[in-house]
Amino acid sequence: MRRTVIDNQSHCAYTGLVLSKLNLETLPRHHAATVDAIDWTRLSPPEARRLRELGFDEGVPVEVLHRARLGGGPIACRIGRMTVALRRAVAAAIQVTIPLPAE
Amino acid sequence: MEHPPLVALVGNPNAGKSALFNALTGARQKVGNYPGVTVERHSGRLALADGRPVELIDLPGAYSLDPSSPDERVTRDVVTGKSGLERLPDALIVVVDAANLDNHLRFTLQLIALGLPVVVALNMIDLAERDGLTLDAAVLERELGVPVIPTVAVRRRGLEDLREALARAVVPVTGVVPLRPSDGSVQDDIVTLQRRARRIATAATVAETSGRRWMHLLDAVALHPIGGPLLLATILFVMFQAVFTWAKIPADAIDAGFAGLQGLVAAHLPDGFLRSLLADGLIAGVGAVVVFLPQILILFLFILVLESSGYMVRAAFQMDRLMATVGLSGRAFIPLLSSFACAVPGIMATRTIEDEKDRLTTILIAPLMTCSARWPVYTLIIGAMIPDTQVLPFVRLQGLVMFGLLLIGIAGAYVAALVLRRTVTKGASSGFMMEMPKYQVPRLGDIALGLWQRALVFLKRAGTTIAATTMVLWLLLSFPKPPVGSGISPVDYSIAGRIGHGIEQVVKPIGFNRDIALALLPAMAAREVAVSAIGTVYAIDDSDGKGTDRITDQIRGRWSLPTALAFLMWFVFAPQCISTIAVTRRETNGWKWPLFMVGYLFAAAYVMAGITFWLATFAGL
Ligand SMILES: Nc1nc2c(ncn2[C@@H]2O[C@H](COP(=O)(O)OP(=O)(O)O)[C@@H](O)[C@H]2O)c(=O)[nH]1
Ligand SMILES: [Mg+2]
Numbered sequence: 215m216r217r218t219v220i221d222n223q224s225h226c227a228y229t230g231l232v233l234s235k236l237n238l239e240t241l242p243r244h245h246a247a248t249v250d251a252i253d254w255t256r257l258s259p260p261e262a263r264r265l266r267e268l269g270f271d272e273g274v275p276v277e278v279l280h281r282a283r284l285g286g287g288p289i290a291c292r293i294g295r296m297t298v299a300l301r302r303a304v305a306a307a308i309q310v311t312i313p314l315p316a317e
Numbered sequence: 318m319e320h321p322p323l324v325a326l327v328g329n330p331n332a333g334k335s336a337l338f339n340a341l342t343g344a345r346q347k348v349g350n351y352p353g354v355t356v357e358r359h360s361g362r363l364a365l366a367d368g369r370p371v372e373l374i375d376l377p378g379a380y381s382l383d384p385s386s387p388d389e390r391v392t393r394d395v396v397t398g399k400s401g402l403e404r405l406p407d408a409l410i411v412v413v414d415a416a417n418l419d420n421h422l423r424f425t426l427q428l429i430a431l432g433l434p435v436v437v438a439l440n441m442i443d444l445a446e447r448d449g450l451t452l453d454a455a456v457l458e459r460e461l462g463v464p465v466i467p468t469v470a471v472r473r474r475g476l477e478d479l480r481e482a483l484a485r486a487v488v489p490v491t492g493v494v495p496l497r498p499s500d501g502s503v504q505d506d507i508v509t510l511q512r513r514a515r516r517i518a519t520a521a522t523v524a525e526t527s528g529r530r531w532m533h534l535l536d537a538v539a540l541h542p543i544g545g546p547l548l549l550a551t552i553l554f555v556m557f558q559a560v561f562t563w564a565k566i567p568a569d570a571i572d573a574g575f576a577g578l579q580g581l582v583a584a585h586l587p588d589g590f591l592r593s594l595l596a597d598g599l600i601a602g603v604g605a606v607v608v609f610l611p612q613i614l615i616l617f618l619f620i621l622v623l624e625s626s627g628y629m630v631r632a633a634f635q636m637d638r639l640m641a642t643v644g645l646s647g648r649a650f651i652p653l654l655s656s657f658a659c660a661v662p663g664i665m666a667t668r669t670i671e672d673e674k675d676r677l678t679t680i681l682i683a684p685l686m687t688c689s690a691r692w693p694v695y696t697l698i699i700g701a702m703i704p705d706t707q708v709l710p711f712v713r714l715q716g717l718v719m720f721g722l723l724l725i726g727i728a729g730a731y732v733a734a735l736v737l738r739r740t741v742t743k744g745a746s747s748g749f750m751m752e753m754p755k756y757q758v759p760r761l762g763d764i765a766l767g768l769w770q771r772a773l774v775f776l777k778r779a780g781t782t783i784a785a786t787t788m789v790l791w792l793l794l795s796f797p798k799p800p801v802g803s804g805i806s807p808v809d810y811s812i813a814g815r816i817g818h819g820i821e822q823v824v825k826p827i828g829f830n831r832d833i834a835l836a837l838l839p840a841m842a843a844r845e846v847a848v849s850a851i852g853t854v855y856a857i858d859d860s861d862g863k864g865t866d867r868i869t870d871q872i873r874g875r876w877s878l879p880t881a882l883a884f885l886m887w888f889v890f891a892p893q894c895i896s897t898i899a900v901t902r903r904e905t906n907g908w909k910w911p912l913f914m915v916g917y918l919f920a921a922a923y924v925m926a927g928i929t930f931w932l933a934t935f936a937g938l
Contacts, residue, residue: 258745258748260385260671260672260747260748261748261750263381263383263385263507264380264385264671264750265750266507266508266511267380267381267423267507268380268420268750268752269419269420269423269511269515271508271511271512274515279536279540280536280537280540280541280542280545281542282540282542282545282634282635282637282638286638287542287634287635287637287638288634288637288638288647288749290536290540290634290753294417294419294420295416295417295419295448295450296417296420296752296753297536297752297753298750298751298752298753299630299633299634299637299647299749299750299751299752299753300749300750301637301641301748301749301750303748304748304750
């Protein structure tokens with residue numbers, strides 16, 4: 215799997231999270247992030263296809279809007295100009311990075 | 318005769334194909350917001366700018382040419398000329414949502430690559446503007462290499478331009494061999510297409526600000542982990558409350574109307590066969606069912622508003638966790654909610670469920686949702702047998718029993734899904750991945766049209782199936798007449814009475830009496846026929862005139878409480894509806910699953926009614 219581009223910058227001062235370990239499931243809400251890599255092997259073929267069809271791809275901006283109920287309900291996220299619901303297992307296969315503020 | 322050229326509307330779900338179809342053809346069609354409302358073939362006539370007529374078809378929404386649901390398969394087969402159902406279109410109108418370009422353009426690119434003449438309708442320009450998006454159609458046209466026409470389907474904007482572009486695209490076929498499109502398997506891979514689509518979308522975007530603040534605010538509540546479920550529960554509560562309170566006045570008016578009609582017939586026809594047939598058979602039977610029209614329309618009103626506002630998918634989002642515990646997904650919630658009005662549209666709405674096993678399970682449990690046809694039965698029996706006492710502040714016993722029956726249906730569906738997913742429809746859980754449509758204020762015209770269509774279907778059913786079954790039952794109950802002075806009940810002596818006697822042997826162990834046995838068979842046509850059937854039995858049985866005419870009084874006098882409760886429980890489970898069985902056969906392509914459904918539901922009905930009867934009997938009710 216591709217390492218994140220900012221791997222050497224391992225902590226985000228703002229969230230304190232290890233950036234290289236972030237995926238869509240663990241991404242804090244309302245953080246503009248971009249898809250870094252998708253682990254297609256963790257997804258069933260129909261899931262993988264649907265995910266691609268919804269526009270998930272490397273370099274695409276995403277943001278987590280909501281997580282349904284505490285007990286592991288689905289996640290609502292924004293991708294492009296769409297709002298999409300995903301189960302957590304799928305979200306966990308989507309690696310993301312929070313881009314650093316432009317210098 | 319020569320066919321007119323065929324033009325197909327294609328695009329992602331919710332791009333506005335159906336709205337455009339209606340605007341272009343003036344045809345009537347339901348316009349919904351839930352991805353994939355279009356499930357049937359809709360065709361209409363359209364005159365091109367140069368006057369030539371073409372046939373326009375509205376294809377189901379799809380994300381790509383790689384189908385993952387029956388719906389999408391139809392679309393793929395039609396545009397690739399593979400389907401035996403449809404000739405190859407002469408041109409495609411690819412409908413894209415202007416506010417969602419990068420996603421919709423991918424499918425557009427796939428469709429353009431097929432080689433058929435294409436016109437792109439850049440639809441929902443108004444919403445894109447609302448969202449702070451400014452697009453350049455000329456750039457899009459250049460990048461895609463096909464005409465791009467900005468449209469607002471619901472305001473009929475851009476239709477003339479579309480007709481003109483289409484006239485240029487649909488070339489008269491003069492012996493030219495039509496293009497054979499590729500079969501979709503040699504498509505560029507989806508990622509490459511997606512990237513190209515994104516590049517084109519970016520190029521065509523002149524300005525972009527993040528708008529739709531109110532949409533974010535709505536979602537902040539609707540998708541909230543606590544607020545969301547509360548909102549959904551409130552909506553459902555208000556919905557069921559409204560069904561029973563708002564409907565009272567119109568239902569009473571309809572009731573009075575039919576009573577008046579009955580009086581009119583009685584006053585103007587001589588006593589005898591015809592009068593009895595019309596008044597006791599036809600008018601009473603049909604009237605007993607038509608009074609429920611207001612309730613059904615109120616329920617559909619809610620469902621249509623929830624769908625067309627874009628909220629329904631948010632409800633599915635909130636329900637996903639719960640549905641996952643029985644191996645289904647939030648997607649199944651939408652057809653199941655519709656099934657509270659009627660299982661037939663509910664079962665048809667399962668077509669948007671991709672996973673075959675998921676879909677089958679949803680179809681099999683849909684009849685357990687308390688559809689509107691059960692209310693006449695529940696209302697009659699509860700009204701007759703359950704005292705209307707106040708059990709808690711604001712809670713009356715009758716309402717509580719009604720609600721209980723509703724919950725038993727849901728619980729039954731839950732258990733059924735749990736068992737089915739581990740046995741006959743075993744398979745990996747299919748997951749939940751859904752695009753949430755943009756919120757919109759529902760359009761009054763669309764809602765009114767939807768309600769009108771439902772009302773027509775219902776009244777047609779009341780006027781045909783229900784009227785016919787009631788009349789046939791009336792005839793079978795009336796003949797032959799017992800010898801005068803024999804003292805035998807006319808019902809027992811009749812043909813129907815003898816058939817009923819046979820059925821009674823089977824249902825006696827679960828506490829059913831002759832009258833119920835008689836009602837069960839005609840109620841196979843439709844559940845609500847049970848009400849008119851029981852009414853007919855008593856009207857004929859009582860023709861010597863000694864008793865009261867009120868059917869509730871008759872029931873009160875003849876049924877025990879355990880019998881009544883068992884009867885109610887029977888109707889929670891029993892698959893007494895020909896239309897449901899027929900639509901299941903159609904949707905599952907064969908008799909296997911409808912027969913399975915009928916079998917398991919009758920078994921459940923028998924067992925549950927039996928348990929209810931014996932428990933109630935032992936409890937001394
Ligand atoms: N504001 C606006 N709404 C539209 C437009 N076209 C369609 N709609 C609405 O978008 C929703 C989805 O449209 P529909 O025709 O059912 O989409 P389909 O799935 O492609 O058939 C409906 O609520 C329509 O009323 C448009 O141009 N502008
Ligand atoms: Mg449609």
